[in-house]
Amino acid sequence: MITAERKPIEELIQSVKPYRSILLAGCNECVTVCAAGGRKEVGVLASALKMHFLKAGKPFEIQEITLERQCDPEYVEQLASNLDQVDAVLSMACGCGVQEVARRFHNKPVFPALNTKFMGASERQGVWSERCQGCGDCVLGYTGGICPVARCSKQLFNGPCGGSSNGKCEVDPNVDCAWQLIWDRLKALGMTERYEENLPAKDWRPAGGAGPRRIIREDMAL
Amino acid sequence: MSEQKRFQPSNRVLVVGGGMGGIRAALDLAETGRDVVLVDKGFAIGGLMTQLDRTFPTNNCDLCTLSPHLSASGRKLHIQLMAMTKLCGLDGEAGHFKATLTTAPRYIDLMKCTGCGECFRKFPESVRFIPGLDHRAPTCMRYPQGTPFAYSIIKDERTDFAGLAGVCPAGAILPDDAEKVQEIEIGSIILAPGAEVFNPQILDSYRYSRHPNVVTSLEYERILSASGPTKGDLVRPSDGKRPRKIAWIQCVGSRGIQEGSVPYCSSACCMFALKEAIVTRERFYEDVETTLFYMDMRTSGKDYELYLQRAINDYGIRLVRARPHSVESVMEAGTPAGDLLIRYLAQGEDSLKTENFDMVVLATGFRVSPEAKDLAAKIGVDLNEHGFARAGSFDPVATSRPGIYVCGMFESPKDIPDTMVQASAAAAAAAKDLTPLRVVAQAREELPPEREVAGEVPRIGVFVCDCGLNIGGVVNVEEIAASAASLPQVVVAETIGHGCSRESLEHIQATIWSKRLNRVVVGACSPRTHEGLFQEAVRRAGLNKYLVEIANLRDQDTWVHRDLPSAAAAKAKDLMRMAVASVRLARPLADQTLPMNKDVLVVGGGIAGMTASLRLADLGYKVHLVERLKELGGVAKQMRRTLEGEDVRAFVDDLIKRTEGHDRIKVWKQAMVVDHSGMAGMFRTGLQVGPQMFYREIRHGITILATGALPHRPDEYYWGRHRAVRTQLELEAFLEDHSEDVQVWDKVVMIQCVGSRVPENPNCSRVCCQAAVKNALKILEINPKAQIVVLYRDMRTPGFEEDYYRQAREKGVIFAAYNPEARPVVEPEGGKVAVRFTDPILGRELTVSADCLALSTGMIADEESTEDLGMIFHLPRTPDGYFLEDHIKLRPIDLPIPGFFVAGTAHAPKTIRETIAQAQAAAGRAQTFLARDSINLGAAVARVYGELCAACLICVRSCPFGVPFINEEGYSEIDPSKCHGCGVCASECPAKAIQLRQYEDDHIMAKIDGLMEGIR
Amino acid sequence: MENFEPVILAFCCHYCAYTAADMAGSMRLRYPPNVKIIRVPCSGKVDAIHIMKSLEKGADGVYVAGCLEGDCHFKNGNGRATHRVEYLKKLLDEIGIGGERVEMFAMSAGMGERFAQTATDFTEKIRQLGPNPVKAAPQNQRAAG
Structure with a gap:
């Protein structure tokens, strides 16, 4: 999933301060799952902002809505009826959702409420960590299912650097050394010979090196 | 199925006596599917407790805790209730008794009487009603919520029966009613005839029969009671003035040797006198001084000692250790002025004191009634020397005749919790004599079908209970009801007296039908104790039981804000608004059930x-x-x-x-x-x-x-460090095993309350006083020459334990009271120990060289x-x-x-x-x-709204019992039969896709809104 | 401001604090009438939104009262509630409402005295803090304007 976390409240206050009324839009997809922008977070943030402005004596109204997804135009369209009554939108979706809302409603200011972080997985309740950078050319088949692009701090492709110690990364000792994990996994699979094979230099064009990327399913995009 | 007989004649239990004990035993049996015949000689069940104002140690009013039991008694399908009925003869043996029952004529058809009171209004002299202090007897509806809810007629007072019969709109009056005698088959019997309150008339010196301001504690309860003759206003009988100074005299007619007294202790009087004094102080605080004259404060029940401490420290009740001999009238200009004079010699003082009081309350104890003794003789049940049913320590509810059990006061004088315990014990024992229950087809009460209310605009009925003076004495319930009446969708708002009484419940039901209510709010006591009762009531009126909401006006408002009545009233209105707002959103719910494991x-x-x-x-x-x-x-x-x-x-x-x-x-x-x-x-x-x-x-x-619990092991008085020092438990074994050593003892000292009634362990250990008496008597049996001194604070030998305490005194054991501020001091003295203490009568310090020092160390949890x-x-x-x-x-x-x-x-x-x-x-x-x-698992289970679910797994991970899972359709599912109803999933769900029934978010939000509406 | 009577909401667990509140009643203890109780089956049922909305609508203080640590009828609902309240305290500090307006308390069913003491202390604390700024601000404005 795409993970995100709420921006500092002060930043959010600054961004919506000029307006009398805003629409706070959540998303029931990834950001719900990572507890950053679902119905509940919308409710809590709406309450916090209302209280802040009430306290400041500033008239301020918030409408709350949570879309199934903010990255699909059909869902975003559901905002249309609410938008007449508000001066701006504060989106609790990931960056994709924020942009989709902004694209559809070009005359309404749209602000992000979240900092979109990474594509990741739930480590356990309440902890998410990065797993994929969307490089467009997956090597997981060679690396025992552990990604050296997303999980090695130096994005090394052929074994660890000299800073791997006790299975931890020298950049952040809380992070497992990806290559240690790869080695352990290959060993468990009885596929240590893979480790001996050199991976060729990576082509970074599919990773965005050749500009913004698109996917076109010819069969569907008729 | 229809051939199977549900009611098996010899497989039922006869319960004699419809007081608290009899009702509890009957209910317990009925709940296990046993059939019960409950007979009471009175016109309605309820016993002594219905006449009390409040009970210790909760200082709760009784009607509100008892009347649900009473109405339960009236309606349980397994219980056949026969008022005005006596057991007159018994044949057969356990398992197969034949009992002869005689029912006196009521002259009223119970099936027809609605309790409207028309007959009483027209012919008050011949119809029985509430007595109070009015000495007119006999009486019928002893309190306004009687069961059966019907009047009865005194035929002797009436010659014009036709005229009387004519006034009854229900045609319920039966002029030709006569005594009925019937024989029934039963398996076992529970005797719960209760006791009588001692009538102090015979003790002339207390002037009970001659001075109106000398009352018994039961009469004082009636004065304090909201349903009593003064409607709860404290005024003295002679002139209707508020008394400023009230004295209680303990042990009137109990623990005595003079004529008319009984030697045993009546067990409950210390606590009820304290309660009366506390309630008096609570209501009138500084205005009324309360003094208790006592011999020993016997507050040995669970947490009763704390109650005693509160009475002294928080309520300022004055305790004087003295037994006044008499009460005298204060004369003014040669005529009695209404005030009373007490002369007393307080312990530790050397001169007689006199003091005037406005009113004197005699704490009178309990007697077995002649009728109960007569009954015992008729059915062959042995009585002890005090006239109580004899039962052994090891089977305390079994009488001398197999198949006949006893509970409550008839076994020994006791308080309500002990009566409840014995009642349940007797029910369990009585069930043992019946054939095992095989027919499971349980009788079910016919309920009207549940009305469909979905889609209806809420029509809310609001009922505000006054709970006697518990609520009504602090806030104006009319005003609370009026404030609720103005809320949207409230169709009716009214006050209902004791909301939990059968009468009020029936009124609520009738109002639901007549006003087509589809939601109900009751402002009453705690939903913890009474929610079930009100749920059943609305269900019987054809509504789903979850369409009622209770506002806790008593436990969480009037009881805790008595000192601020206007703030309490404002809070009551807030609580009612919250309840109305929430009930508006209440939905009909179904209870979940699962099979019962019987291990x-x-x-x-x-x-x-x-x-x-x-x-x-x-x-x-x-x-x-x-x-x-x-x-x-x-x-x-x-x-x-x-x-x-x-x-x-x-x-x-x-x-x-x-x-x-x-x-x-x-x-x-x-x-x-x-x-x-x-x-x-x-x-x-x-x-x-x-x-x-x-x-x-x-x-x-x-x-x-x-x-x-554990025997307490003290680290004082050289216990464990000197061989002459033992606990009572150790002494008991020593006396059996080493009697030769005991024969040479010269002096023995016992110290009571070692490690009990002290700040570290404030409660009384209950058993040590009787253990000291027991061991003292045993020592004298082995060595009659031994001198024994028991140093005590209060000798607590309730009931018949008092007999042994008296015996010990008669045999020369010296009992000397000590003050907790001046505890005895012990020093080793070779093989003996020297015990130094202050003699309360001589008023000076004494030292005893003891061969044995026994410490009454009691128990600790x-x-x-x-x-x-x-x-x-x-x-x-x-x-x-x-x-x-x-x-x-x-x-x-x-x-x-x-x-x-x-x-x-x-x-x-x-x-x-x-x-x-x-x-x-x-x-x-x-x-x-x-x-x-x-x-029944109740209805509070979590429900997932699949269309909102993001399948994020947060509920799956947060459920403490691992119940939710993501189903084939891709959303979370919660099996209601496994859900424990904590609501953690509902509050964790980031998509707000889970709601806990009964506690839905909109309910909680409505309560918050309801509160704030009134405040903004 | 001397007549300020705070509005306080207490979310009380049925198994402990709500029972303790009833117990306080039985014992005839006294605590300020400012405290209004909402019964919940477990303190873990109290949603962050409920606390926030209570304050937003004008409550001056909100507390959650659950079982003693390790005593939760549902294993660890009280622990969850504690963390939730901590999280909200930070948020409330950030928006200038003040995290001290919300609190988590633990008590068992038998602790009538603790219930009354907690209610008294919390009310006193909120009284010292003054009215919820949300409520007070527009009034001040009205007075000024």
């Missing part, structure tokens, strides 16, 4: 645990008995004899033998409870067993905790064990470490979590006799659960 877990293998296990195993249930030590027996193994002289050792050995030999009891020794889950009817408990600590999981439906078990089972404890029961007065055996019961000293310090009664009672209460085939 039993008993924790603790002492007397209590073994007694409860045997009772249940004998009834056919499988019992797992868990004991943490290598042997069964508990603390009782260290005891030799009871105060009455019964052989404890032989009894315990026999109990162990029967327990270990029972094929339905599995004994787990050296076993510890290590984990626990589930709910009543489907518990799972993990044990570690034996030295190897093997893990075993036991599945069971109910749990009885009988883990006991087994903190380690109750703490662990409290954690594992999630059960609350008192601050001193005993398990806390559900209701200290009326449910002393049930723990707050359904399916848990407590027996023995894990509940509070108690004697063997009391322990056995409570263990039998726990078995009886347990049976009311075990007799059911299914368990």
